Amino acid sequence: MKSLIIIPTYNEKDNIERMVRKVLSIDRGYHMLIVDDGSPDGTAAIVKRLKAENDDRLFIIEREGKLGLGTAYITAFKWALENHYDFIFEMDADFSHNPDDLVRLHDACLNGADLAIGSRYIKGINVVNWPIGRILISYLASKYVRVVTGMRVMDPTAGFKCYKSNTLRAINLDKIKMAGYGFQIEMKFTVWKLGFKIVELPIVFTDRKLGVSKMSGGIFNEALWGVAGLKLKSWFVPFKTIHRPKEISAN
Numbered sequence: 396m397k398s399l400i401i402i403p404t405y406n407e408k409d410n411i412e413r414m415v416r417k418v419l420s421i422d423r424g425y426h427m428l429i430v431d432d433g434s435p436d437g438t439a440a441i442v443k444r445l446k447a448e449n450d451d452r453l454f455i456i457e458r459e460g461k462l463g464l465g466t467a468y469i470t471a472f473k474w475a476l477e478n479h480y481d482f483i484f485e486m487d488a489d490f491s492h493n494p495d496d497l498v499r500l501h502d503a504c505l506n507g508a509d510l511a512i513g514s515r516y517i518k519g520i521n522v523v524n525w526p527i528g529r530i531l532i533s534y535l536a537s538k539y540v541r542v543v544t545g546m547r548v549m550d551p552t553a554g555f556k557c558y559k560s561n562t563l564r565a566i567n568l569d570k571i572k573m574a575g576y577g578f579q580i581e582m583k584f585t586v587w588k589l590g591f592k593i594v595e596l597p598i599v600f601t602d603r604k605l606g607v608s609k610m611s612g613g614i615f616n617e618a619l620w621g622v623a624g625l626k627l628k629s630w631f632v633p634f635k636t637i638h639r640p641k642e643i644s645a646n
């Protein structure tokens with residue numbers, strides 16, 4: 396059984412080397428795919444140097460410019476399915492997600508989950524070093540999503556996840572429209588609507604120590620309005636689509 400850890404990057408030169416080495420050192424033989432959006436700080440060059448040491452386990456897709464987290468993941472999911480991975484993970488480069496938790500997400504999927512989510516809001520609020528305002532926005536946003544969609548996921552914007560490949564195969568990835576936090580919500584909503592089993596595990600989320608945030612007001616607004624749109628659309632468009640991937644190449 397093959398597992399792929401996908402990490403989208405934009406200007407993560409201070410984090411990426413330590414992250415790649417850490418993930419590759421976990422004793423489950425994980426493969427990694429970095430999707431870099433032409434980071435001006437040279438993140439991709441660091442990945443390519445590391446790739447020389449780990450050619451069979453580390454892969455990179457380089458895109459021309461900052462095209463957003465959502466399409467980075469969609470591109471990576473298609474590549475993962477074409478390359479027959481069984482478990483496909485999402486994780487940030489900045490150590491907000493503790494790589495040691497990957498095996499817990501993995502085990503949840505080995506034990507029957509179709510999607511396992513590393514969740515900040517299972518037992519209270521497990522966020523370290525975020526300003527109180529940001530915690531409040533994120534926490535209230537998760538409540539808002541639950542009320543509007545009816546989906547009982549405690550951390551709908553979470554970006555630390557493991558999908559079984561069949562879960563992703565069942566989704567028409569070309570129909571996923573949102574980019575930032577909205578993308579994370581839209582994926583969970585789609586998985587939930589398709590009737591898959593979602594399991595949330597408590598994790599501690601720590602604010603990035605190195606590098607800069609890409610959070611923006613636009614991403615927030617998209618999520619706010621997009622969620623209502625998702626719910627509305629779900630009343631009219633049936634959720635049964637099969638994904639047929641096109642070829643995507645990585646190095």
Ligand SMILES: Nc1nc2c(ncn2[C@@H]2O[C@H](COP(=O)(O)OP(=O)(O)OP(=O)(O)O)[C@@H](O)[C@H]2O)c(=O)[nH]1
Pocket residue numbers: 402403404405406407430431432461462463464467486487488489491602603607608609610
């Ligand atoms: N390929 C790609 N990666 C991105 C893009 N925007 C963000 N990322 C990466 O996606 C992950 C999550 O982004 P973050 O900037 O950490 O977002 P956040 O955790 O909400 O905010 P901060 O941690 O405060 O920066 C990180 O690995 C980023 O480098 C993008 O447009 N393209």
Ligand SMILES: [Mg+2]
Pocket residue numbers: 487489491603
């Ligand atoms: Mg972050």
